[in-house]
Amino acid sequence: MPSASSAVSDSGRPVPSSLWRNGDFRRLWVGQTASQLGEQASLVVLPLFAVLTLNASADQLGVLRAVGQTPILLLSLFVGAWVDRWRTRTVMVLTDVGRTLALGAAAMAGLFGWFGLPALFVTAFAVGALSVFFDVAYQASVVRLVQRDQLVRGNSALESSRSAAQIGGPALGGALVSLLSAPIAAASSALFFALSFLSIRRIRRRESTPRRLERPPRVWRQIHEGLRLVAGDAALRAVCLASAAFQFSFAAVMTVYLLFLPRELHLSGTAVGLALAATGPGALLGAMLAAHLPNRFGYGPVLVAAAALGDGVFLCVPALHGSSAVTVPALLVVNFVFGAGGQLVNVAVMAVRQAVTPDGMQGRVAATITFVGMGLSPLGSLLGGFCAEEWGPRTTLLATAACMLLSPVVIAVSPLARLGRTLPVTQNAPLTAGRAEGDE
Secondary structure: OOOOOOEEOOOOOEEOOOHHHOHHHHHHHHHHHHHHHHHHHHHHHHHHHHHHOOOOOHHHHHHHHHHHHHHHHHHHHHHHHHHOOOOHHHHHHHHHHHHHHHHHHHHHHHHOOOOOHHHHHHHHHHHHHHHHHHHHHHHHHHHHHOOHHHHHHHHHHHHHHHHHHHHHHHHHHHHHHHHOOHHHHHHHHHHHHHHHHHHHOOOOOOOOOOOOOOOOOOHHHHHHHHHHHHHHOHHHHHHHHHHHHHHHHHHHHHHHHHHHHHHHOOOOHHHHHHHHHOHHHHHHHHHHHHOOHHHHHOHHHHHHHHHHHHHHHHHHHHHOOOOOOOHHHHHHHHHHHHHHHHHHHHHHHHHHHHHHOOHHHHHHHHHHHHHHHHHHHHHHHHHHHHHHHHHOHHHHHHHHHHHOOHHHHHHHOOHHHHOOOOOOOOOOOOOOOOOOOOOO
């Protein structure tokens, strides 16, 4: 049932007088914030523990990051088809339980002295697999919980929550690994996933999902429909290609970055966490700007400018030397600018993608773009680790940072650059997959 503060439109969607008076959206927002905080902490805890405690080499760190990202490549398309047939609340609740158990088990293993590289690989893969389900489900849930004219504000609010998580997650993870232990750091992430579970399970609205056909299409047909829609729509195709260019190069950059900061600049785990946490305030600013700038300057110009600024700023990092008085402040500025530009692009692109995608295809389109884009992340991580081992972190960081500029170039030459101040119109497409409303 809808929350008491919302009316319901003929389409079954809530019509609150304000986005924040939609109680179910607030519960999603709280759960998303907690989930992202746990995920951001774990993304720093596992690599830093490998580097600082287990003395992992560059190629081992690349393998570790690739293992955590491989589920995106293996599962995204299947997850998208599955999410379109089930209530997103159910998917998010189950994944929160799974991630809580996975990191809780890792914490217990660490307390008994069993937390070596094999355990890190298993934990990274499990958390990565469950995060694929959660990320696809929460993106689809926004469309089911708010109206179309609230998509930008809703996505801006959720991306702001992710920004808040980026402020606290890296700093918390880095500090706990440096000052206490990796098991305690893993346990803290598990607690945040548990908090997300408690919030999201309180969502009361029964989602309007496509009604199940007498003979539901096979999963491969559902996957093919998502691939065909993305390939056939110029805007979605451009989003997919730009995402692929960014995620591949960014995965390589981050693998080298996590080696460069402690080994080349001689920063402690706490300082590394602080530098990474600066992405959060920048992303918070970017999410706030995303609610206003596209309506003033147009989606196209904002996307091109924000992508070029946010990605290009990483070219400054290889010029830093040693743990001088300007090193950490410079890293804070770089990560702040990167967070602002990247988040502005994320919010605007997500709104465009959701606007042109039919409701019954939201999960599959999100999963298809995730598959093509983030599916390249494992290869980027492996390449970054291999090149850092062969060429050294500084040279590799410069080369991979330059590759990040491919993404704004793709946006600039695509139809996305010509978008104006209003969102495109939703396509008409048959809803061929799903379950009846209320099925779980």
